[in-house]
Amino acid sequence: MEHEFLEWLRPRLPPHPNLRLGVGDDAAIVTLARDAGCVVSVDLLSDGVDFRLAEVDPRRVGRKALAVNLSDLAAMAARPLAAVVALNLPRTGALQLAQTLYEGLLPLAAEYDLAIAGGDTNVWDGPLVVCVTVLGEARPERALRRSGGQPGDCVLVTGPCGGSILGRQFDFTPRVREALLLAERYEVHAAIDISDGLALDLSRLAAASGCGAVLRTSDVPIAAAAHELARQQPELGTPLDHALGDGEDFELLLALSPTEARRLLADQPLSGQLQAIGELTLELGLWEQRPDGTHSPLQPRGFVH
Amino acid sequence: MEHEFLEWLRPRLPPHPNLRLGVGDDAAIVTLARDAGCVVSVDLLSDGVDFRLAEVDPRRVGRKALAVNLSDLAAMAARPLAAVVALNLPRTGALQLAQTLYEGLLPLAAEYDLAIAGGDTNVWDGPLVVCVTVLGEARPERALRRSGGQPGDCVLVTGPCGGSILGRQFDFTPRVREALLLAERYEVHAAIDISDGLALDLSRLAAASGCGAVLRTSDVPIAAAAHELARQQPELGTPLDHALGDGEDFELLLALSPTEARRLLADQPLSGQLQAIGELTLELGLWEQRPDGTHSPLQPRGFVH
Numbered sequence: 001m002e003h004e005f006l007e008w009l010r011p012r013l014p015p016h017p018n019l020r021l022g023v024g025d026d027a028a029i030v031t032l033a034r035d036a037g038c039v040v041s042v043d044l045l046s047d048g049v050d051f052r053l054a055e056v057d058p059r060r061v062g063r064k065a066l067a068v069n070l071s072d073l074a075a076m077a078a079r080p081l082a083a084v085v086a087l088n089l090p091r092t093g094a095l096q097l098a099q100t101l102y103e104g105l106l107p108l109a110a111e112y113d114l115a116i117a118g119g120d121t122n123v124w125d126g127p128l129v130v131c132v133t134v135l136g137e138a139r140p141e142r143a144l145r146r147s148g149g150q151p152g153d154c155v156l157v158t159g160p161c162g163g164s165i166l167g168r169q170f171d172f173t174p175r176v177r178e179a180l181l182l183a184e185r186y187e188v189h190a191a192i193d194i195s196d197g198l199a200l201d202l203s204r205l206a207a208a209s210g211c212g213a214v215l216r217t218s219d220v221p222i223a224a225a226a227h228e229l230a231r232q233q234p235e236l237g238t239p240l241d242h243a244l245g246d247g248e249d250f251e252l253l254l255a256l257s258p259t260e261a262r263r264l265l266a267d268q269p270l271s272g273q274l275q276a277i278g279e280l281t282l283e284l285g286l287w288e289q290r291p292d293g294t295h296s297p298l299q300p301r302g303f304v305h
Numbered sequence: 306m307e308h309e310f311l312e313w314l315r316p317r318l319p320p321h322p323n324l325r326l327g328v329g330d331d332a333a334i335v336t337l338a339r340d341a342g343c344v345v346s347v348d349l350l351s352d353g354v355d356f357r358l359a360e361v362d363p364r365r366v367g368r369k370a371l372a373v374n375l376s377d378l379a380a381m382a383a384r385p386l387a388a389v390v391a392l393n394l395p396r397t398g399a400l401q402l403a404q405t406l407y408e409g410l411l412p413l414a415a416e417y418d419l420a421i422a423g424g425d426t427n428v429w430d431g432p433l434v435v436c437v438t439v440l441g442e443a444r445p446e447r448a449l450r451r452s453g454g455q456p457g458d459c460v461l462v463t464g465p466c467g468g469s470i471l472g473r474q475f476d477f478t479p480r481v482r483e484a485l486l487l488a489e490r491y492e493v494h495a496a497i498d499i500s501d502g503l504a505l506d507l508s509r510l511a512a513a514s515g516c517g518a519v520l521r522t523s524d525v526p527i528a529a530a531a532h533e534l535a536r537q538q539p540e541l542g543t544p545l546d547h548a549l550g551d552g553e554d555f556e557l558l559l560a561l562s563p564t565e566a567r568r569l570l571a572d573q574p575l576s577g578q579l580q581a582i583g584e585l586t587l588e589l590g591l592w593e594q595r596p597d598g599t600h601s602p603l604q605p606r607g608f609v610h
Contacts, residue, residue: 020445022340023451026380026498027346031447035579037325038343039330040436044391044425075331086349086436095470120349126431131391135436140334141323149386193331208329 001089002121005098009116012106016115028117030082036137039078045067047127051170058097059104060170061130066105068195069134070112070174071250073194076181077144078136080112080176085119088231099205102132114174144183149209151191151282154261159273161198161249162226162242169248178254178270186264190255197247197302203286204279205253210281214287215298220244220276245301255280306394307343307426317411321420323386333422335387341442348373354433356475356610363402364409365475371410373415373500374439375479376555380489380498382449383441385417385481390424393434395546406435417481425479429513449488453537454495454514456587459566460509464578466503466554467531467547474553483575484557490567495560502552502607507583509605510558519592520603524582550606560585 032038045065047053053061066083081256085105089097106273108114113282114134119192158175175193182188192205198220206213226242236242254266258284261276268274278289286297312603315328326334350370352358358366371388378385390410394402403426406445414421419439463480480498487493497510511518521543531547541547561569566581575580583594593603 021448021450026377026448026496027344027383027441027447029342029344029381029443031445033335034339037334037336038440039332039334039439040387040389040438041421041424042389042391042425042436044393044427044434044436046393046427046429046431046434048431049427049429075388076330076334078564082345084347084438085437086347088351088434112536117345118347120347120436122349122351122354124351124354126351126434127576129349129351129393129431129434131347131349131425131434133391133507135343135345135440136332138334140336142406143326143334145326145330191331243405261589273338 001094001123005095005121008099009102011290013116013225019115019117022115023118026210030039030117030135032137035139037140039073039076039136039138039143041069041072042131042133044129044131046129053128054274056170058100062101062104063108064170064215065132066108067172067174069132070176071193072157073134073136074138074179075144075191075252076138076173077179079180080114080134080136082117083109083132083134084117086131087121088126089123089272090128091123091125094123135215141262142183144188144191145206146190146192146208149211149255149280151211151280152258153189153255153280154204154258154276154289155213155278155280156254156261156274156276157221158270160221161194161225162212162223162239162246163229164225164246166225166229168225169277172250174250175252181269182254186278187255187260188254188256193249194253195247197245198216199286200300200302202253205255206280206286209280212287213278213280213283213303214289216289218291219275221275234254247303306399306428310400310426311475313409315359318382318421323423326419327420327607328423335422335440337442340444342445344378344381344441344443344448345438346374347436347438349434349436351434356562358433363405367406367409368413369475370435370437371413372477372479374437375481376498378441379484380449380496380557381443382484383443385419385439387420387422388414388439389422389532391436393428393431394428395433396428396430399428414418414591447488449493449496450542451497451510451513454510454516454560454585456516456585457563458494458517458560458585459563459581460507460583460585461559461561461566461579461581462556463575464556465526465528466556467528467544467551468491468534469530469551469553471530473530477555479555480557481586486574487559490574491561492565493559493561495508499554499556499558502550502551503604504549504591505605505607507558510560511591515576517587517589517591518583518585519594519600520583521594523596524580526580552608586606
């Protein structure tokens with residue numbers, strides 16, 4: 001199966017200036033810019049856990065498996081270079097499934113100028129498992145981290161959150177270009193991508209920075225899908241609940257000094273989506289600030305692995 | 306679970322000079338030597354396919370999941386730097402299983418001076434899946450490839466083959482140090498590691514080099530385990546059959562010019578294990594040469610994915 005699949009795949013892989021040796025040897029060789037560090041991230045997605053193959057086009061699964069990793073590179077402001085893709089395919093229809101996954105994955109790779117450098121294609125009696133590892137490059141001292149935030153920093157989000165389960169969980173845009181632009185032009189102290197939920201991921205950025213965080217919940221941009229979901233199933237919570245806890249938004253949370261945040265918000269270099277939603281604080285923990293100025297503890301809701 | 310596991314893992318990860326940012330952020334940052342390319346390989350191992358968790362200590366599974374990747378780096382003569390580890394753990398006893406896997410994986414990482422840079426730890430209702438991606442470094446023009454062999458090259462193997470199922474499939478030594486030494490001191494034209502079977506992997510090296518290969522089967526070093534297996538189950542084949550087709554030996558096949566091969570065999574820098582077993586040929590295909598000098602086609606036996 002693997003041999004047949006590679007025969008199909010090989011002519012579909014364009015050359016890439018950083019790929020010195022690609023699919024077909026024991027390992028691949030990727031070159032980096034001088035002074036760049038190799039930024040690496042892995043995500044493993046499984047049928048029944050991260051998607052339901054019976055309900056979703058495998059193209060969207062293939063796309064998502066790469067996109068979640070690109071989002072991790074975005075959170076570091078790293079430039080994507082290459083990916084390796086390991087698959088566990090259900091025995092029946094394995095070759096066709098592999099091809100369909102790649103039909104979703106390859107266009108996204110092309111869009112982000114990313115080489116498919118290699119992989120491991122297996123057939124088994126279990127459900128589909130897709131494990132993508134991405135390599136990117138960034139100068140180590142320039143890469144964004146979760147841990148660089150400071151008390152008093154403004155917290156910004158790159159777009160609206162909530163309700164990703166209605167489709168955005170597959171079709172989201174990893175904020176790679178946005179992160180590279182922001183890290184180039186502004187002094188960003190810390191960043192994280194919202195994979196598990198705005199509240200939970202903000203609490204992680206704050207904790208990694210040795211800070212707490214206050215969230216102005218009335219300023220949180222709420223996705224149309226979060227409103228839709230609240231209309232469809234009011235028992236699951238308000239649109240704000242969805243925005244805070246759903247996860248898989250893959251927007252970025254950024255911490256910048258108040259001065260730098262003001263400059264960034266005035267510029268709005270990302271066509272107006274950037275929104276200030278809170279501050280990092282000396283006091284640890286996660287807090288909600290209501291429009292009347294009162295504070296209360298906020299549950300760091302989200303998806304816990 | 307992932308949070309608890311990382312609390313356990315973090316103090317067990319020693320610092321590493323090439324790891325600028327490790328476990329706990331959205332991605333890791335690994336630095337490479339100037340002029341080095343990043344050599345990357347991925348292998349995904351699953352319960353019921355690559356091992357049986359009911360029959361083997363998870364420490365050996367963890368060790369193997371890393372070791373097979375180190376063997377791929379060895380085949381390129383790349384220096385190991387870092388690995389990321391993605392897990393799908395069965396729900397019951399997930400934390401303990403993850404810890405036990407790492408108890409096998411971490412000592413091997415330490416032995417090869419490899420940093421554990423990150424991972425993705427998931428719990429699900431399926432069987433154990435372990436997906437390791439390794440990063441190594443090599444100057445791209447110095448890395449070994451399958452494709453550099455030339456007609457007339459001698460083919461050498463770094464150690465005896467066959468019968469790995471009796472235990473060596475878990476406990477083998479990835480030939481990293483051997484490969485680095487050989488690539489440093491000798492002009493090696495091509496290399497591959499024996500993962501799927503000596504005959505099959507030799508046919509792959511030959512094909513990638515645009516050559517055929519003749520194997521002097523009487524010169525193939527046969528592992529004691531291959532003799533043992535043939536004694537236990539004579540119906541499965543002779544010791545030579547096991548040496549040619551079993552796979553998971555993780556020895557290296559090397560192609561060198563006859564002059565260079567003679568120098569290498571005279572030096573025996575790897576404590577006497579290196580053995581010449583055949584030649585690359587202009588004529589395509591895989592051939593057996595018997596002691597009386599006669600040739601016949603040889604089936605490229607081995608494990609086909």
